[in-house]
Amino acid sequence: MQAIPTLLGIMVLTFLLTRLSPADPIDFMVGGVTDITAADREALREAYGLNRPLPLQFVDWAWSAVRLDFGKSFFSHRPALQLIGERIPNTLQLAVAGLLVGLGLGVPLGVVAALARGSPADHTIRVLSVVLHAIPDFFLGLLFVLILGVQLRWFPIGSMNTIGVDCGFCWDRIWHMAGPVLLYANAGIATYPRYLRTEVLEILGQDFVRTARSKGLRERIVVAVHVLRNALIPVVSLLGGILTIVISGSVIVEQVFNWPGLGRLLFEAAQNKDYPVVQASVLIGSALLLASYILRDIAYAWVDPRIKVR
Amino acid sequence: MRRFVVAFAVSLFVAVACAPAPAAPVSVADKPVAGGRIVDGFTSDIKTLQPVLSSDTASSGVWNLIYYSLTRNDPDTGEVVGQLAEKYELSSDGLTLTYTLRDNVTWSDGTPFTGEDYKYTAEAVMRSKKTIRKGTFDNVVGAKDYADGKTDGIAGITTGAGGKTVTIKFSKVFCPAVNQMGGAGAGGIIPKHKFTQYWDSKTTDTAKNIDDNPMNMEPAVATGPFIFKEYKPGDHVTLVRNEKFFRGAPLISEYYVKFYADSTAVTNALKVGEVTWTGVDPKDYEELSKLDTLRGFRFPSFSNGYIGWNPSNAKAPWLASRDVRQALWYGLDTKTIIDKVLFGLGKQVYANTLPTMWAYDDSGLNKYGYDVKKAKELLEKAGAKMGSDGVYRWTDGQPIKMKIETNSDSNTRTTILQIAQEQYAQIGVKIDPLLESFPALTERTRFSKPDWEGVILGISYGTDPDPYGVWHSSQATATGLNRVGWNKGDQLITQQRDGPDCSQAARKRIIHEHDVLLNQEAPWTFLYNADNLVFSTKPLQGFEPKPFSAGSLWNIEKWWLKT
Numbered sequence: 001m002q003a004i005p006t007l008l009g010i011m012v013l014t015f016l017l018t019r020l021s022p023a024d025p026i027d028f029m030v031g032g033v034t035d036i037t038a039a040d041r042e043a044l045r046e047a048y049g050l051n052r053p054l055p056l057q058f059v060d061w062a063w064s065a066v067r068l069d070f071g072k073s074f075f076s077h078r079p080a081l082q083l084i085g086e087r088i089p090n091t092l093q094l095a096v097a098g099l100l101v102g103l104g105l106g107v108p109l110g111v112v113a114a115l116a117r118g119s120p121a122d123h124t125i126r127v128l129s130v131v132l133h134a135i136p137d138f139f140l141g142l143l144f145v146l147i148l149g150v151q152l153r154w155f156p157i158g159s160m161n162t163i164g165v166d167c168g169f170c171w172d173r174i175w176h177m178a179g180p181v182l183l184y185a186n187a188g189i190a191t192y193p194r195y196l197r198t199e200v201l202e203i204l205g206q207d208f209v210r211t212a213r214s215k216g217l218r219e220r221i222v223v224a225v226h227v228l229r230n231a232l233i234p235v236v237s238l239l240g241g242i243l244t245i246v247i248s249g250s251v252i253v254e255q256v257f258n259w260p261g262l263g264r265l266l267f268e269a270a271q272n273k274d275y276p277v278v279q280a281s282v283l284i285g286s287a288l289l290l291a292s293y294i295l296r297d298i299a300y301a302w303v304d305p306r307i308k309v310r
Numbered sequence: 311m312r313r314f315v316v317a318f319a320v321s322l323f324v325a326v327a328c329a330p331a332p333a334a335p336v337s338v339a340d341k342p343v344a345g346g347r348i349v350d351g352f353t354s355d356i357k358t359l360q361p362v363l364s365s366d367t368a369s370s371g372v373w374n375l376i377y378y379s380l381t382r383n384d385p386d387t388g389e390v391v392g393q394l395a396e397k398y399e400l401s402s403d404g405l406t407l408t409y410t411l412r413d414n415v416t417w418s419d420g421t422p423f424t425g426e427d428y429k430y431t432a433e434a435v436m437r438s439k440k441t442i443r444k445g446t447f448d449n450v451v452g453a454k455d456y457a458d459g460k461t462d463g464i465a466g467i468t469t470g471a472g473g474k475t476v477t478i479k480f481s482k483v484f485c486p487a488v489n490q491m492g493g494a495g496a497g498g499i500i501p502k503h504k505f506t507q508y509w510d511s512k513t514t515d516t517a518k519n520i521d522d523n524p525m526n527m528e529p530a531v532a533t534g535p536f537i538f539k540e541y542k543p544g545d546h547v548t549l550v551r552n553e554k555f556f557r558g559a560p561l562i563s564e565y566y567v568k569f570y571a572d573s574t575a576v577t578n579a580l581k582v583g584e585v586t587w588t589g590v591d592p593k594d595y596e597e598l599s600k601l602d603t604l605r606g607f608r609f610p611s612f613s614n615g616y617i618g619w620n621p622s623n624a625k626a627p628w629l630a631s632r633d634v635r636q637a638l639w640y641g642l643d644t645k646t647i648i649d650k651v652l653f654g655l656g657k658q659v660y661a662n663t664l665p666t667m668w669a670y671d672d673s674g675l676n677k678y679g680y681d682v683k684k685a686k687e688l689l690e691k692a693g694a695k696m697g698s699d700g701v702y703r704w705t706d707g708q709p710i711k712m713k714i715e716t717n718s719d720s721n722t723r724t725t726i727l728q729i730a731q732e733q734y735a736q737i738g739v740k741i742d743p744l745l746e747s748f749p750a751l752t753e754r755t756r757f758s759k760p761d762w763e764g765v766i767l768g769i770s771y772g773t774d775p776d777p778y779g780v781w782h783s784s785q786a787t788a789t790g791l792n793r794v795g796w797n798k799g800d801q802l803i804t805q806q807r808d809g810p811d812c813s814q815a816a817r818k819r820i821i822h823e824h825d826v827l828l829n830q831e832a833p834w835t836f837l838y839n840a841d842n843l844v845f846s847t848k849p850l851q852g853f854e855p856k857p858f859s860a861g862s863l864w865n866i867e868k869w870w871l872k873t
Contacts, residue, residue, distance in 0.1 A: 023749025027789060029365045029442055036445050041789065047439040075357040075366065077440060077521060086543045150578050157578045160545065163349055163566060255571045260355075260544025264571065268354060273749070 003290045007283070011065065014282045015058050018275045025050070025074050025273040048074055061279065070280035075272055080280035083265060088284070090160065091250050091261035097181045102188020107235065109189070110196025111228065117201065125193050132190035137183055137249060141256035144179045155179055158258030180257040184249065192235055199231040232303045239296045342851065346871035347564040351576035351588035355544050355569045360526035361496035362434045362441050370497060372547050372567055374863065376532040377498025380409050380428065380476070381488070383773045385856035385864040388668050390488050394423060394499065394533060394556070395476075398492075404483035404809045407491060409476040415556045417531040421503050424473030430502035431494035432467055433511040434520040446495035449487075451479040459516040485812035489774040504530045535560045535867050545569060561852075561870040580604065580845055586871075587846035587853060587862070592655045593721075595843050607844040607855045607862075610666040613770040614659055615722070615837040617642075617714065617730070618755070618794050619763070626712045626763045628692065628704050635832035636678070637688035641737035642730055643680035648838050651725050656838040661825035662777050664839050666857045668814060669775035669821040675829045685737040694738075702738040714764035715744035717751045723766045726837065730766075757795055758788040765793065766837075773858060775821050778803050781828070794833045799824045849873065 026044055030036055045051045049060070064071065070080040113125040132140075149157035156162065156176050165172045203209060204227060212222045250263030258264075262281060269277035356369040361377055364370050380395035392398065395409040415423040432450075435443050436457040447453035451466030466479040478491055493499065502511075508523035520526075529538040533556070536549035549565040568585065570576045577594045579585040583603065590598060599606050619638065621630040628634045648656045657665060660675040686696075694702040694710060702710045714730055716723040724745060731741040741764075746754070755765040769780060769791065779785060782804075783797035806820040828834070844855045844862055852869045855862035 021749065022747070022753040024753075024789075027752065030789075036442055037448075038787065040442070040444050044440065044442070073357070077358060077360075077363055077526065083543065090544075145578065150581055153582060157582055157584070158570070158575060159568075163546070163568065163584065164347065258569075258571045258575050260542070260569070264544055 003294075006290060007286060010286045011062055011279075011283060012058070014279050015061065018273070018278050019054060019057075021273075023273060025275065028272050029074065065280075065283065070283075071276035073269070073277050074274045080276040083277055084262060084280055084284055087260060087262045087265045090259060091254070091263060094177065094180050094184055094253065094259060094261065095250065097177060098184020099188065101181055102185035102192070103235075105185065106188040106190075106192030107196060107228075107232075110193035111200055111223065111231075113193055113197040114200035114204070115223070117197075122197075126197070129190050129193045132186055137186060138252050138256055140186060141179070141183045141253065144182070145256065148179070158256075160259060180253045180259055183253050183256070187249070191238060195234050195238060196231055199234055200227055203227050203230050229303060233300070236296060236300045236303055239299065340872075342561055342868070342870040343873070344561045344870070345563050346873075347566050348562050348586045348850070348869065348871070349566045349568050349584065351579055351585035352567055352569050353571075353573050353576055356541070356547060356567075358526055359529050359538065359541075360520070361493070361498040361500060362431070362438050362443065362520055363526065364497070365442050368569075372549070373498050373529070374534070375536045375549055375565060375866070376529050376534045376538055377496075377500055378533045379493035379498055380411070381492030382864070383489075383858040385858050388666065388773050388858045390492070393492070395492070398488060400488055400812065404485070404812050405480050407478045407480070407487055409478075409492075410471075411474050411476070412556060413474070415533060416554050417501050417503070417533060418537050418552045418554050419531045420554065421501070421531070422473070423499075423533055425469030425476035426473055427499050427502045428476045428494050429464065429467045429469060430505070430511050431496050431499045433464055434500065434505070434509070435495040436464065437509075437511070437516060437519045438521055439519060440521050441496075443495045443497075446490055449480045449482050449484045451481050457516070459514045462512045462514050483809040483812065485807050485809055485817060486774045486776045489772070499533065501531050536565045539564075555867060557867050560867040562866075565866075580847075583847060585847075586850050587844065590843050590845055592651075592653045592840070592843060595653060595655055598845050603848055604845045605848055605850075605853075607846070607853075608655065608841045609844075609855060609857050610657065610664065611770075611840050611842040612664060612666065612773065612857070613768055614664060614839045615726070615766070615768045616834040617726075617837065618765045618767065618834050619832075620755075620760075620765075620794060621833070622795055623760055623763050625761075627706065628694065628710055629712075629763060631692045632831055633688045633692035634694075634710075635835075636830075637685040637692070637737065638734070638739070639678040639832050639835045640681045640688065641685035641739065642733055642835060642837075644678075644835075644837050645680065647726055647729055650729070651722050652838060652840055655843060656840040659836045659839045661829045661836065662781065663775050663821055663825050664771065666839075667771075667773070667775040669818045671818065671822045671825070674822075674826050680733075682736050689738065696738055700735075700738055701740050709740060710738065711740040711742065712763035713742045713744045714766060715746060715751060715755065715762060716766035717748040718745035719748060723768075726766055755793055756788055757786045757790060757793050775817075776803075776807060777821065777824055778807060781824070796828075796831075796833045798831060799827055802827070 026041055029044065030041070042051070049057060061071065068081060072079055073083060076083065109125050113122045116122050144155070145157050148155045155178055160176055161167065161172050167173060209222060209226055212226050250261055251267050253259065254261045254263035255267060262285060266278065266281040269281065352368050352371060354368045356372050357366050358364050358369050359373045359376065361373050364373065378394050380393060381390050381398060382393040383389065384391050394411060394415050396412045398407060398409045400407050411423065411425060417423055432447065433456060435441050436447060436453055444457065450464065452461060452464045453466060455461045456464045468477050469475065470477065480487065505520060505525060508525065509518055509520045527541060532538070532552050535552055535555045537552050539548040539550045541547045546569060547567040551560045551563050553559045568579070570579060573591050576585060576588050577590055577598070580588055580590070580598065581601065595606065598604055619629045619635055620626070623629060644658050648654060648658065660672060660677055663670050689702050693705040697703045697709060704710055714727055716727050718724060727743050731743055734741050751765070755762045777799070780791045781796050781799055782792065783800050785792035786795040786797065802820050802824040806817045846853045849872045850869060851872050852865060853862065854865060856864060
């Protein structure tokens with residue numbers, strides 16, 4: 001239920017920020033056209049409802065938004081929801097894959113670092129984690145495109161498919177996803193090992209682990225069943241934060257890898273002052289984020305049965 | 311650990327340094343062959359494929375290949391010549407314009423193209439609530455009445471000879487009309503027989519219009535060289551060849567417009583051979599020129615860069631002085647700017663009319679060369695006196711110190727601002743640079759806003775040299791382009807628009823007079839006319855970009871790919 005006031009707050013803020021930022025969307029529409037009269041400009045303003053007082057504009061928009069009508073783009077003249085609907089699957093593909101790869105690499109690296117404490121592998125993982133954390137995502141992405149894409153031609157420089165290849169989830173798509181997914185996963189790869197290492201080391205010294213070992217369980221079982229499940233609790237807490245990065249990071253990742261997702265749509269709409277698209281993108285992005293927090297709470301209950309979801 | 315890092319870095323360096331050069335295409339055919347796909351790189355997504363509603367260059371870049379206009383500009387001279395029309399004629403009194411359409415033009419579904427399509431497009435513009443194009447019909451008889459719902463058709467646009475002629479009647483002479491009317495206001499003529507199902511133009515009901523219908527994103531037929539096939543939002547548009555194109559079906563079977571996030575991404579795509587042709591930034595020109603796989607083209611653009619001076623700012627009263635504005639022109643080395651900022655890829659300009667335009671005439675224009683001494687003399691002539699700190703004092707005693715502002719996301723303009731700051735210091739004028747976002751810049755430096763002194767901007771022109779849109783005093787409004795409030799050229803500007811003599815020679819003479827006035831009064835320091843820079847991959851044949859006629863697309867039906 002707390003999600004509702006949060007969303008309301010986001011609606012107010014988004015509306016105000018779009019309206020209070022400088023420049024007029026009509027200027028962007030008119031561009032270099034010089035023979036437009038003041039009356040025609042005013043007619044355009046009226047057609048887009050921009051001549052009405054701000055509170056009225058907000059109430060109209062909010063009431064429509066509740067009914068999932070976010071208005072039409074000022075520039076493409078198509079419903080904002082339709083524009084976003086076309087892009088969300090593309091963004092989710094990357095976000096989900098990035099999350100899974102982040103977990104798939106970050107968690108084992110953390111466990112390995114803890115189990116091989118003090119070894120070269122431990123040092124390498126810790127350095128890698130710090131380095132990845134320190135380098136900005138856009139820079140890593142640009143390096144990937146320039147070195148592995150333009151220079152070595154090992155990976156595509158961006159986009160979802162090779163030109164002329166139209167497939168859903170095929171090898172060509174996976175090949176194109178490599179760069180953006182790694183960039184998405186970077187947050188997880190950089191963060192999980194440090195937390196997990198500490199957590200695993202602490203749990204390894206606890207009584208129940210000693211008991212499990214003394215029962216004659218194999219070390220692999222001890223780590224996988226007894227240690228890892230307990231060590232994952234802080235990782236799940238982190239998951240909410242990672243999801244924030246994954247969703248907000250779509251603007252950077254999609255821009256660098258030319259991925260036609262929600263982030264690029266939002267970026268272009270913000271540049272053009274396309275209010276309906278910006279407002280709808282931010283609101284839907286926020287709703288997805290809130291949904292991800294709920295998912296995190298459910299996952300929390302799964303790894304720690306002492307926690308109940310109500 | 312250190313060894314590992316060093317080994318990784320070395321291997322990465324070796325891998326990059328030894329990267330294979332892209333393979334050169336093998337020539338096996340010198341005769342044009344049909345087939346193949348051309349990929350054109352755009353830096354933004356299209357917004358609409360409805361010319362009536364279009365207001366962005368990406369969209370027009372695509373619908374220009376689908377919907378043609380009655381006329382176009384000659385690719386070399388810019389003269390208005392027939393396209394879907396065979397010829398046009400402006401009556402001797404300048405009040406009637408008649409187009410005679412070609413006999414062999416049909417829509418891609420075989421339906422004949424007629425003057426009714428032209429009239430329908432014009433009416434769609436006048437009834438649209440979301441178009442920015444209505445100004446084209448300001449002087450057309452009956453256009454306003456139709457827009458207001460008083461009639462069910464524009465009385466001043468009639469068709470004849472079985473739809474083979476279109477006649478437009480004007481309420482007053484408008485010399486640039488022949489350059490502006492060919493596209494029926496929209497730029498491209500849309501098919502009446504397809505759009506009528508969504509909106510019938512023969513009505514007085516102004517609530518109905520063409521603004522919302524699915525065909526605005528999915529054109530059904532074409533008169534241009536290509537037919538719409540598919541649009542993937544944010545990714546691409548696919549067009550296929552129009553077998554019924556009146557100049558002959560294009561050799562290329564598919565035209566693929568690919569959207570990229572920015573110009574760097576397009577340049578990368580060109581380097582790896584993903585894109586067949588595209589425009590590039592000056593900073594990339596030299597590097598791309600060295601690649602064996604590419605062919606570069608350079609030709610003058612229709613845009614320029616300038617510093618506009620606000621003569622009405624009470625805090626900078628010196629800007630009202632012509633001598634000071636001239637001093638600011640002499641005090642800035644525009645040649646260095648072109649060499650350092652545009653990498654030599656542009657020309658110096660000294661007035662509004664660009665070298666590519668038919669009205670260009672630089673005789674009698676002062677070619678302001680960089681001259682610190684002359685600049686100081688002019689400042690002193692205007693009444694300024696040098697202060698002990700090396701900064702001139704104006705007649706009221708205040709130091710000549712002012713802001714020049716520009717948008718922070720343009721490397722070109724921010725570098726110009728740095729150069730201006732350094733060079734103006736040499737002539738005793740102190741500049742405070744101000745960088746801001748483009749929206750904030752355009753908002754702050756409107757004509758109605760008093761609190762700005764100098765602004766670095768650029769402007770793109772149409773192919774007609776009419777200076778009205780930038781320099782007429784009617785454009786000195788809160789939203790007009792005449793930010794500096796120039797009003798000394800109104801009589802000349804009106805004369806070259808309203809005739810009675812609309813001949814090219816007469817207009818050229820008047821426009822030149824206006825250019826001389828601008829050159830002397832120096833409301834702007836004109837900086838440069840940048841070149842258009844285009845690259846294509848070597849297999850693309852028949853590609854000959856020229857300044858006019860949509861830049862590079864004038865002979866698109868003859869393009870072919872050498873394999």
